[in-house]
Amino acid sequence: MPQLTDRFKAFPVYPLAHVPARKRELLQRGVDVIDLGAGDADLAPPPAAIEAVIKAAHTPSMGRYGFGLGHVPFRQAISDWMALRFGQRFDPISEIVPLIGSKEGIAHIAFAYLGRGDVAIVPEPAYQAYVGGTLLSGATPYIYPLRPRTSFLVELDEIPRETLDRTRVLYLNYPNNPTAAIAPRDYLERVVRTCRERDMLLVYDNAYSELAFDGYVPPSIFEIDGARDVAIEFHSLSKTYNMTGWRCGWAVAKPEISAALSKVKTFVDTGTYMGIQAAGVAAIESWKEFVPPNVAIFKERRDAAVSAFRSAGFTCDVPQATMYLWIALPEGVPSRPFAERLMEEEGVIVLPGAGFGAGGEGFFRVSFIVPPARMAEAAERAGRVLAAMQADAGTEAVAAR
Secondary structure (H helix, E strand, O other): OOOOOHHHHOOOOOOOOOHHHHHHHHHHOOOOOEEOOOOOOOOOOOHHHHHHHHHHHOOHHHHOOOOOOOOHHHHHHHHHHHHHHHOOOOOOOOOEEEEOOHHHHHHHHHHHHOOOOOEEEEEEOOOOHHHHHHHHOOOEEEEEEOOHHHOOOOOHHHOOHHHHHHEEEEEEOOOOOOOOOOOOHHHHHHHHHHHHHHOOEEEEEOOOOOOEOOOOOOOOHHHOOOHHHOEEEEEEHHHHOOOHHHOOEEEEEOHHHHHHHHHHHHOOOOOOOHHHHHHHHHHHHOHHHHHHHHHHHHHHHHHHHHHHHHHOOOEOOOOOEOOEEEEEOOOOOOHHHHHHHHHHHHOEEOEEHHHHOHHHOOEEEEEOOOOHHHHHHHHHHHHHHHHHHHHHHHHHHHHHO
């Protein structure tokens, strides 16, 4: 049998890999499943996006190869929106790269900037595309644990100088998945300054830029002076417009960086279906009308989730952005067994912090993607499992004395 490569063997297990099959088994057994695992809300996309893709499906030319250029109005809509939302202007042809969802672009950019002997700084816990792209490019990930001590920020001055000397790529994601942390402007300024001094590519994942609450407005990395020299920023329709399965996003950067990603993509894909890109135009053009009421729904769910899980005995902060709660577990309650018991005994799916890497241990992630009543039910079930595990731990401690 052909042998797998060491590169492949180095892949961690994807956090959601086993969830669909286990969920199906539970449903077949008649279990009332509440899935809080994936960041995949039960809400509808903008009506205009649905209408646009239906129209495109009846237009034969929209079903032909889009190649890298794709649907030019999609590029223009992105350019216009970046200027409207962030005050940053980008050329729609030379500085924007349409993507099959931001995930593939985040992974593929590594192929242009990393190779054997290079280092990428990868936060942990984090989206697995960061470490995936690093490993596939043959480079070495330097894992930086995101912990409350640093407000879940990657502090570059804590990384050994010899590692920084080999670093060519830094992955950052704020607002952050899974911790829901946000990055202060002075922090982003320090990061950009270091990347410029060390000629490091800053891969800035901004997928949650529009899912923010309580007056917080997440910035683009390009609002920071000097970022255009060293950064590429990724956006997605997935979270902003409830279009996760549509797989449509984009990257934006100066021409030299955009061209590098575009060239990689010529060897691995021929572009998103142009009908989806037409739907992307319609979605982006509905931003002012669609996003505020959609975010209001998430805020209601966030508030319900925080209240319910706190009442059930858990500790969590009130996130200012994203669709996640990053909930601390009491000492002695490991995240994987907790998530497994919660799924098997109570039918509630959450993601254990350890599933995002060792740096996530001690926490679990809840997606507030269901209505408040279901969230309250899920939290109550989670509280029962937590109490049972703590009782078990107490019994074992007594027996050990």
